[in-house]
Amino acid sequence: MNYLIHDIKSERQNVSGGLPVGYKLIPILFYLVSASSIALSAYFYLSKKAYETAESDYQNRTSQAQSEEGSLQAKQKTIVAESKKAEVVAKWLEGSRPLQPVTVVIGRSINKESTIAELSLERNPDIPAHTFMQLKVDGGSAGQIENSLDSIYALGYETYSAQQVKGEKSTDFQATLIHKSK
Amino acid sequence: MKNHQSACFLLLFVIGAMLYGVNSLRNSTSAQRDAMQKALVETEAATQQAQLAQIQLKTLEAKTAQLRDIYNQWKPHFETLHSAPEVEQRIVELIREGKVFLVSQKFQPIDVEKGSLIPQALSADLVVEDDYTQALNWLGRLEESLPSCRITKCVLSRGDRGNDIHLVLQVQVPILGS
Numbered sequence: 001m002n003y004l005i006h007d008i009k010s011e012r013q014n015v016s017g018g019l020p021v022g023y024k025l026i027p028i029l030f031y032l033v034s035a036s037s038i039a040l041s042a043y044f045y046l047s048k049k050a051y052e053t054a055e056s057d058y059q060n061r062t063s064q065a066q067s068e069e070g071s072l073q074a075k076q077k078t079i080v081a082e083s084k085k086a087e088v089v090a091k092w093l094e095g096s097r098p099l100q101p102v103t104v105v106i107g108r109s110i111n112k113e114s115t116i117a118e119l120s121l122e123r124n125p126d127i128p129a130h131t132f133m134q135l136k137v138d139g140g141s142a143g144q145i146e147n148s149l150d151s152i153y154a155l156g157y158e159t160y161s162a163q164q165v166k167g168e169k170s171t172d173f174q175a176t177l178i179h180k181s182k
Numbered sequence: 183m184k185n186h187q188s189a190c191f192l193l194l195f196v197i198g199a200m201l202y203g204v205n206s207l208r209n210s211t212s213a214q215r216d217a218m219q220k221a222l223v224e225t226e227a228a229t230q231q232a233q234l235a236q237i238q239l240k241t242l243e244a245k246t247a248q249l250r251d252i253y254n255q256w257k258p259h260f261e262t263l264h265s266a267p268e269v270e271q272r273i274v275e276l277i278r279e280g281k282v283f284l285v286s287q288k289f290q291p292i293d294v295e296k297g298s299l300i301p302q303a304l305s306a307d308l309v310v311e312d313d314y315t316q317a318l319n320w321l322g323r324l325e326e327s328l329p330s331c332r333i334t335k336c337v338l339s340r341g342d343r344g345n346d347i348h349l350v351l352q353v354q355v356p357i358l359g360s
Contacts, residue, residue: 020186023186026190026194027193029197030197033200034200036204037201041207044210048211051211051218052218054218054221055214058222058224059225061225061229062228065231065232066232068235072232073235076239079246079250083246083249084299088295088298088299089253089257089299089300090249092330096332100318103318104318116340118337118340119336119337119338120336121335121337122334123332123334
C-alpha cells in the first residue's frame with residue numbers, strides 16, 4: 001500500500017513558498033468584505049423595497065387627497081354659484097313683500113266718519129324694500145291716522161320720515177314704510 | 183509577478199467591486215428613501231389641503247344654508263314663467279278670472295340686472311275700476327298667484343260709482359335668465 005501511495009504522490013518540493021505576511025490579510029479582508037456585502041446588500045435591498053412600497057402608498061394617498069380636494073372644491077363652486085343666485089332672489093324678494101294686506105288694513109282702520117280719498121304706495125326704485133306711502137283721508141277725527149298707523153304697525157312695518165298735514169276737511173299723511181324683518 | 187501576488191490583486195479587485203456594488207445599492211436606497219420622504223411631504227400637504235377644503239366647504243354650507251333654503255323654496259315660483267309673453271298671458275288670465283273691470287293695461291319688458299339670475303322683468307301697468315272688496319280681493323289673488331311679483335306702484339282712489347275704487351297698479355314679474 002505504501003508503495004502504491006508513494007507511486008501516486010512522489011516526493012517533490014513546494015511549488016511556492018507561501019504568502020508574505022502583509023499579503024495574508026487580503027484573503028481575510030476578502031472574507032470579511034464578502035460577508036459584509038451580502039449582509040448589507042440584503043439590508044439595503046429590503047430597505048429599498050420598503051421605501052418603494054411606502055412611496056407607492058403615499059402617492060396613492062396623495063392622489064386620493066387631491067381627488068377629494070377637487071371634489072370638495074367643485075362642491076364649493078356649486079354652493080357659491082347657488083348662493084349668488086340666492087342673493088339675487090333674496091334681494092328681489094326683499095322688495096316684493098305683498099302690499100294688498102297694507103291696503104286692506106288701512107281700509108279696515110277707517111271709521112264711519114272718514115273716507116280714503118287716495119292711498120298711494122310706491123316702492124323706492126333704488127331700494128324696493130322701502131315703500132313710500134301717501135294717505136289722504138277725508139273727514140274723521142284727529143285719531144284716524146293713528147288708527148291706520150297702528151294697523152300698519154301690526155303687520156310688522158315701521159314708518160320713517162312721517163309727515164302729516166291736517167287741512168280743514170282732510171288729512172294728508174306720508175311716510176316711508178319698512179318691514180321690521182329687513 | 184508571482185501567482186500569489188496575482189491572486190491577491192484579483193481578490194483586491196473583487197473586494198473593490200463588492201464595495202462598489204454595495205455602495206451603489208446604498209446610494210440607490212438613499213435616493214429611494216428621499217423619494218419616499220418627498221412623497222410623504224406631498225401626501226401631508228395634499229391631506230392638509232383636502233382637510234382645509236372640507237372645513238371651507240362646511241363653513242360655506244353653514245354660512246349660506248339659510249340663503250340657499252330660501253332660494254330653493256322660492257325657485258319653483260320664479261321658474262313658473264319663463265318668458266314675457268307667458269307672464270303677460272298669466273296676468274291677463276288673472277284679470278279675467280278675477281272678473282274685475284280693466285280700464286287699461288300696458289306691458290313692457292324692463293332690464294333688472296344684466297348677467298344675473300334675473301336679467302329682465304315684465305312690467306305691467308294696469309288700471310282697474312271695480313267694487314272695493316272685489317278689487318282688493320283680486321289684488322290679493324294676484325299677489326298670491328304670482329308670489330314672485332313685485333308691486334312697485336299701487337294707487338287707490340275713489341271710483342266713479344258708489345262703492346267702486348280706482349286702482350292703478352304697476353306690477354313687475356321677474357323673468358329668469360337662461
